[in-house]
Amino acid sequence: MASFLNAAQKQGICVEYSESFSRTHPRNRIQRVADVIRRSTAMVVVAFVASGDMKILFEELYREPSPPRQWIGSESWVTHPDLLSFTFCLGAMGFGIPRSVIPGLRDFLLDLFPTKVAASTVLTEFWEDAFNCRLEKSAATDRNVCNGSEDIQKLQVPYTDTSQLRITNMVYKAVYAIAHAIHNAVCQETNSTTQCDKLTRIDSKQIFTQLKKVNFSQNGYHVSFDPNGDPVAKYELVNWQKSS
Template structure:
């Protein structure tokens, strides 16, 4: 999608209504493509993981130097080197770098989606292990910290996991799937003219049919208005006409041509008109035989 959107940004093209998959519909780096205004798509629910931002901002030069990944992060963020490398023109970090003042995807924990899923997955496994090693004996919980645990035991307990964390419930059905719960995301223009993700609704598969969708805000479509766009470039052809495809355009683009004298069509989007039965003449709308010929 990054390659496609970058190519489309090179020259103007007709406005399109974008429908994003979960994988790119909530990708912050794509908000720079303003022609995607009005895009809609499903997203994994976002959530603030308690203490996570504080944990990230506790990073120091010494902690960063102990990890190759964090070293790359630190040096890229502050454009300096934790230790001088031969042949490099970059300056050495002097210790005045303050990660708490850094504005980057690393420190932005306001749009955590997949991260929150990992968080809940770790808690799920922790609950499963706890249920294996801990037993209630005489009204007290006793845990065997030295018990040898087999993977199949953890899998069996995972099927029974049932807890809530950060406002979200976690459990699994007979197929091992959690209840499907998604946010409906809309790319809307903000006061500064840029794009931002706005949650306009939710989908909760645990609710009864007819109540699974809950819309909480109006959707802003490709033109910034509330009119739902159509997915075809031509309206349906009514009875009494026939469809004629427009040359050089997609199959959803066509003209509606009135039936010729003595012919009718009695279905919507008919590709042909057909003659009236003998001794009959079409009605005024040319959608059924009306009366005998005079």
């Protein structure tokens, strides 16, 4: 926010107010921020806020919507599907990490069956919440025992929706970047052959040095870093529109 205020001032943009809040604040603090937005003459609201905090603010504004405002959002909330229900924000704009489909991920996530699930505490909790039943060895007592008819292939929850992955794809590329760095640290190319010493011991500094030099494409995206260690900035422009 401080960086934005500095840039806005240089561009001659008038900033009427600057407010901060957190979901852990008492409701009267959230109400005060909502009232500032309602009373303001500024037609544009720029919000650098996490989706969980933004939902609380939107819920407060929903009680008594402000006059029409043009909302500009950060990645965290402007790409969050749950917030699309707040219709007074239609037309909101923001920048989002590009979406991507990761090959094989959906099949990997859906390759679950009761015995595999029961071996993991995390998967057990997920399975029982998703199907509202309990596995036989579970400590839960408020649900009926799962009867085997549960089909994760038919489940419609965020876990099974791999069509709009953004941050997940960043992690995917990061893992590949480290893999390339390790490969370059232990392998040497001579003429047309590559020889790798898989038993060699390498430390984190060697990996970091090689990480700066990686240059590859994965899943349709190019990955490399500039002298500052930053990748090429690439974003989607997101605009909330209600349509069929």
